Amino acid sequence: MSAAQRGFLLRPWLALAVPLGAALGLGVFTFRYAEGLSYLGNDPADCANCHIMNAQYDGWVKGPHHAVATCNDCHVPHDFPGKYLSKASNGFHHSKAFTLQNFHEPILIKPGNAAVLQRNCLHCHGDFVHQIVAGSTTADDAVSCVHCHRHVGH
Amino acid sequence: NIFQRKQEARNPYLKLVNVDETTTDPRVWGTNWPRQFDSYSRTVDQTHTRYGGSDGPVPESRIERDPWLKRMFLGYAFSLDFRDRRGHAYMLYDQEQTERIAQRPQSGACLHCHSSVIPTYRRLGLEAVGKTLADAAGFDWPAVMRGFEITCQMTYTQAHAELYKTPDGGMGKPWAPSRLDAPPRETLSATQAALAAHVGNAHPVSCVDCHDPNNMELRITRPGFIQGIAALAASDKPLPHLPSIERWRQGSRSRPYDPNIDAFRQEMRSFACAQCHVEYYCSTKATLFYPWGNGLKAEEIEAFYDDYKFPDGTPFVDFKHAETGAPMLKAQHPEFELWSQGIHARSGVACADCHMPYTREGAMKVSDHWVRSPLLNIARACQPCHQVPETELAARVAVIQDRNHDLMQRAGKAIDALMTAIVSAKSAGIDDARLETARRLHRKAQWRLDFVNAENSMGFHAPQEAARLLAEAIDYARQGEIACRP
């Protein structure tokens, strides 16, 4: 299991997150109303259900990856079960944050999700960059793709 | 799949031939890593930008271009010959060719940054204790350090001979220019003739100087840097752009900071260059050292020198100015030091990010080993981070560099006026107190101006800091002039 996935599991609130996300009225209402269910799908438009994601959506539509990668391709682990763990945690976290409106703006990616992102770059571009990433790709001093390519997504 | 790629990641290269610590001939490495070797070889090409590099068989003279610069160095070898830099391939050749070597005895330490000298250090270090290269324990730091000390005691000619004696584990055929039976450089016309010249076993900076032959990881090989960066880490100066030092400071400090153990990879992408692109002392009164024990800022280095005593107990000085008699300091290419004061360093942008940008080679992405001005390669050096047109990026650099250049010329006028004032004050016979003040100010002013002039980015690496130093240079120069007036 990757560092990123472990990261999600170790988060204390996550143990509660999944059941809560399903059970809690707040969680369910928010989740349904915000088309949170379709959120588990792959259509970037689903993400844009939240105006708060509009900037990224607009950027993505114009961006170089529009034709080749969806939001989830970059932001959700590609392997089962990490995919659903991450989505559950992000899904719950998302709705919670959105409902409580208690998140930092502008939104900045958190370390756990940054690691997922990095792994996804490599998932698609690993062969292309395998010479330059020689050595660890996850350690805190691995070549960070976003150091130079922050703008590729949106 | 991911698992397989992880395997690859650990060892992404298949080695066709073996390379080890003694292989200084880059062509041998080239069989394993042709892409990097090809670009590395391009450093024989001569390039020129508004302020960078130099083309033509002989680099342009900086002291002829700026008369005030030549005057600043009167009494010192730099007034004989000081030229624009060019590609890495020329580093040994240009050192061999300079009048500073031809007309002045120099220390063997000079080779520390102009050649693939580590195997020579190792050999001399081992021989000193009655061993041979065969007894080397891998890189063998103790031997290397000892050999380094030994060459610092030698004359340039002695050390140079030792360098050429050390086997390069290579093909004997030349690839980079050298004085040895090469046509005198006046007639030397760039690449071809350069390559035609024979170098025996000596090489400019080579793969082994930056890479661990076992896994190709970056590593530090230069004793001067190892000692300098350790002293810097031990100081209390904040270094927000070097997180691994901040981390080491939090720890037990039971051993000195060691870049090969402590540094992050992104830092290594700058340290590899900071082995040489730094201010140094390199002469006969002490072993080569980098003056960082008190910090990296110009005035912190100045304070370090002001407190420093040579082994023989005399206060530190690089030379006595021929005209003013002031005890001067000489600044050399403080790229690492100035970069450290800039926003790029603070943002984690490494030398290699701009000077060795990644480049697409077919299905592969590699580092461009044609180390040169990023302005020759803006698309790769800058555009990944700055999504603006190349012409616009070039224009932004021009604004910064032109501003710095004009301000530097203004400072040049000021220091020139100061030297004139001291000369006439002396002949007019002013009292020693005022003369001393004027000389002290000459030293301070020139140190700052030289710091910016010797730095090779024409202010780009840290624009505001460079302008600040020039402002102080002007202030001290003019104050010195005032001290000369009744």
Added chain:
Amino acid sequence: NIFQRKQEARNPYLKLVNVDETTTDPRVWGTNWPRQFDSYSRTVDQTHTRYGGSDGPVPESRIERDPWLKRMFLGYAFSLDFRDRRGHAYMLYDQEQTERIAQRPQSGACLHCHSSVIPTYRRLGLEAVGKTLADAAGFDWPAVMRGFEITCQMTYTQAHAELYKTPDGGMGKPWAPSRLDAPPRETLSATQAALAAHVGNAHPVSCVDCHDPNNMELRITRPGFIQGIAALAASDKPLPHLPSIERWRQGSRSRPYDPNIDAFRQEMRSFACAQCHVEYYCSTKATLFYPWGNGLKAEEIEAFYDDYKFPDGTPFVDFKHAETGAPMLKAQHPEFELWSQGIHARSGVACADCHMPYTREGAMKVSDHWVRSPLLNIARACQPCHQVPETELAARVAVIQDRNHDLMQRAGKAIDALMTAIVSAKSAGIDDARLETARRLHRKAQWRLDFVNAENSMGFHAPQEAARLLAEAIDYARQGEIACRP
């Protein structure tokens, strides 16, 4: 909750009450745009950063803080009273309160940038041709321009009376502080007391000064800016950061450049501020003007003044220095000019991007009308573009500002020494030629130092450019000192 937010997303604002060109009372607009009004009202709050803003009932005195600054202005009103700036709500009150007004007759032009004065210009312009406000053709530029000219002929007291006479289309109740029957500011304790003070019909900069009441679009209302920017456009100075001017220059030039017709929206987000945050001439010998006919750089403006002749034919001067007798220039808050030399301007980053960042109110993005130091709001002001921690961003600004501050103090010492030198040289009776040289250098040096000091970002808007100006200031100041010596 989300449902409500979706509603909001659809229609940005529905007009509840009507506002027109005569509505200077912001509270009326506030009923239509409560969010913007709320933040706008916060400008009565007093804030302080290391170098920015000011708190306490009375802003701190800049001339008491820096004695060399006070000395620079001897012979001019700024030596009586010169304080830190604070929120927009205070602009009229602080002008009314300054000793520069109390002890010196000032021009009516002062109100151009300290109050919602356009309706007064319009009224006076119409009355001058025997009409009334009722005859106004919308904004009515001819009338506004004429009224502007008229107030520039008036004394401050006359113009001030006219301002208070003009109806504000509002609720008569006070919202911002004013001198009129307000407690003297010594006893005034910040917000509450400030609000308690009555303002009659006069207001500080208000909605109508920046917005078209019909569609809320940004617009330029200040005659001084309209004329200044047109002259700048007509010049041949490159302005890469103002693309609409470059575009206008390509065109027929059949009519002057007009920001309300030609400017891009992103430029308007800076022009709205550049109506006031600029260097100006504002006294009795000529109509208020911005000296941009020769470019925006300090030396280009200096050259403009050197060539300028007052209507009475005499050469331009702001004041004669009381100690040195030099004919001086006075620089005022050239934020727009310095910003124009910086990388942010070059990158298309507008004043409003940093000083009025968008904040999200539910589904809506609202510009924060609490115009203030971005350092009080780093997340909104900087992080949209710089994804680094707030503390790190604050530290980067601190590095730039501290460097600039130290260099400015160094320049302060130099100019102080120059003034001392000239004074003693005069009493020692040096020949006029040398005295003239010294005075000319005093003017040049002080112009540059004042330019950086009067600018309010402590170098941040263009760090390298500010350092360059300080370097030149030091150079000229020390040269002047030398000129005073035999």
